Amino acid sequence: MTTFRAGAASDVGQIRSNNQDSKLVVESTSVFAVADGMGGHQGGEVASAIAVETLEAVITEPTVDTLVEAVKEANRRIFARAADDDELRGMGTTLVAIALVNQEADEEEVAWVNVGDSRVYLLRDDELNQLSQDHSLVEDLRRGGQLSEEEAAVHPQRNILTRALGIDEAVQVDTDSVMPFVGDRFLLCSDGLFNEVERPVIIDVLRSVEDPDAAAAELVRLANEGGGRDNITCVVVDVTDDGGRAVRAREAAAAAAASAAAARAEAGEDPTLPPLGDGEGPDGAAPTTATVETPATQGDPAVADGDPTPPAGLPAAPPPVTEPDPDAATAPAAGDDVTEAFAAPVVAGASGATYPDADDAPDSSTDPDDLPFGRTTEDVFADLDSAGGRHWVLTALGAVVVLALVLGGAYLAGSWYAGRTYFLTAQDGEVQIYRGQPGGFLVFDPSLEEASGVAIEDLTADERAEVEAEPEFDSLQDARTQVNTLQTSAEQRADEEEAPTTTTTEAPTTTTRPGASTTTSPTTTTEGP
Incomplete structure (x- = not known):
């Protein structure tokens, strides 16, 4: 069973008049979050508070899907609240959260979600790894190679977000999970921390300050000392028990290493050296690669005699040519003039039969009522002129329809292009x-x-x-x-x-800075209006 110990701290900072950050620490369900609101004096506070309150209310079962759906529900609630209140219009918030989830039977993991530029870190074996990825313009430029790490850290537009909760009806949520081990320490924070405190200093505090509350408070103090130009919120979560997972993992790794060393020793290799293929070969030579012979690819099997179906991918053979029957009545006799035999014109009669000459056709008079299609004569060429007229009308009508379709398509395309930005x-x-x-x-x-x-x-x-x-x-x-x-x-x-100014007189005075640093105990805490 994985258990946690958590601490948190939040402060308004040195410049802002109100704290738009919110935090969530719920050890009973192992859910922890930080939200950094934006959008006016009141809007940011409301948005971040809705985000953490929704997570606490919606996450009822430990799954990744539940965690992601809770974030999407928070987005919907913030968006709807802003639509109903003109004073909150355009408000939004970042959100980063972690929760203990059951990926498989008896296998617990810590899942994290992120929208915006608040961050979640993992300190493991004294190494600090950033699990989340900032959704900001500057981070996109850095990942694209257009800015260096140093340039991104001081870029004047580093606070421009590309994704946040409450800005649109739907939101894309980043998520992943890690296996927790005893000694792991998670840090969730708003940008008011990492924009003011350098990474090596954050690492030093997380390594040296054992109590999570004290570590969070120290990080907030250092951010204020560095300028405090934004609200600062930190949540520190320690893995205090992993059900023996870390011990089992070390034992499994040691057993695998011992088994591999024994196998190399049995094969006559030095068990103190890495196996061949893992880096260098013997005496520093390049590693060798085993060569496996494969049989040549066989061609398509021959088609049996009389089988009309060719192999797949080959065209079918043309049909056989049939020799004409010399006894057939249609074939000209030997010595006949072929040109004369087929040169006579063929004229269609009313019955559909054909005759070499019009004079040979039977004389028939057909009742106009028996003619098809309302014809008044059996002369098939009699209405040629009117047919040509109808053809012109149909052609013109078709051209108009095609032109209308082209113009309509052009209008729609132009409308789409004009309104896409x-x-x-x-x-x-x-x-x-x-x-x-x-x-x-x-x-x-x-x-x-x-x-x-x-x-x-x-x-x-x-x-x-x-x-x-x-x-x-x-x-x-x-x-x-x-x-x-x-x-x-x-x-x-x-x-x-x-911002109020403080004057010094001979009489002792006490100056209280608004928004003093506050700490919370590891009990359920939700900040917001």
Whole structure:
């Protein structure tokens, strides 16, 4: 049975006026999470709180599917809440969580999920591994080789997300799982930690501070010391018991190594050396590779005489040529002039029979009532002129239909192309999201998708220039994410301008910084409004 011990800490930071992060520590069901809200003073708090509350309520059985479905349900609830309240419109949150799940009988694993740029780390054998992958513009550029690790760490747009909860009705959730062993330590955190504290320092704290609460509190303290420009939240989870899994794994590895060494010794090899094929061969030579002979591929079997079916993939033989019967009545006699025999014209009679000459056809008069298709004469060429007229009309009608289809297809294609992108623009003194191509495309003008409420005058000169350049986005979610980033930056500047100052006088004074660091005990904790 796998058991955990967890601790957590959260702080508003040095700049923000409110804490939009939320955390979840539920040891009874082994579910732990961190959410980093965004979208206005109140929206971020509401979104992150909905996320962790939904996880706590929905996860009732330990499976990966349940964990993923809980995240998707949180996304739906946040999206619906924002649609019902204009003041919360555009709110969203990141979410990273871990939970103990049963993948197979008697095999417990720790599953993790991630949406956004909050992170989950695993410290194992003093090595820190990042399990999650950031959903951000800068991380996409780094993975694509367009930015180095150092450039990504200081890039001014590193807070622009490409995925978050609550932005759209559906969301893609990253997930995976690892086998937990005694001594493993998981760290879940918002970007307020790793943007302020360097990785080696995080590793040192996780290695040296044994108590999870104390470790989380120390990481928050260091983030504030490094600038505290964002909310900071950490959840530290230790694996305290794995049901003997680690011992069994070590014993199995030792047994496998001993068995391999014995086999090499029996084969006359030095058991202290790695087996051939694993790196270098004897005396440092290149490893040898066994060669296996394979029989040549056989051709298709011959087809038995009289079998009309050829082997697969071969064409069927042409039918045999039948020699003409010299006694047949249609064959010309030897010495006859073949040209004369077949040169006489063939004229169709009313009965459908053919005759070498029209004069040889029987004289028949057919009642007009007996003629097919309403004909008045048995002369098949009598209505040739009117038939030609009908042919012209049908041709013209077909051309009109084809032209209409082509124009309709062109219109639909143009409409799709014109409306497949979104862009930001400055209209009526605020940032607005338009759908279409900036400046329009052919006859298709862009249309207003939604007004953001972000005032142009609250933006910096660079941000105004960026909006006035009408940047384009592939989806409405990407455009909303950029608007949220602009709004968050504007609010952060406003908070900095409104931040109280402390003056020093001769009399002793006590200054209390709002949002002091708080810690939580390893009991069920949910932060949010």
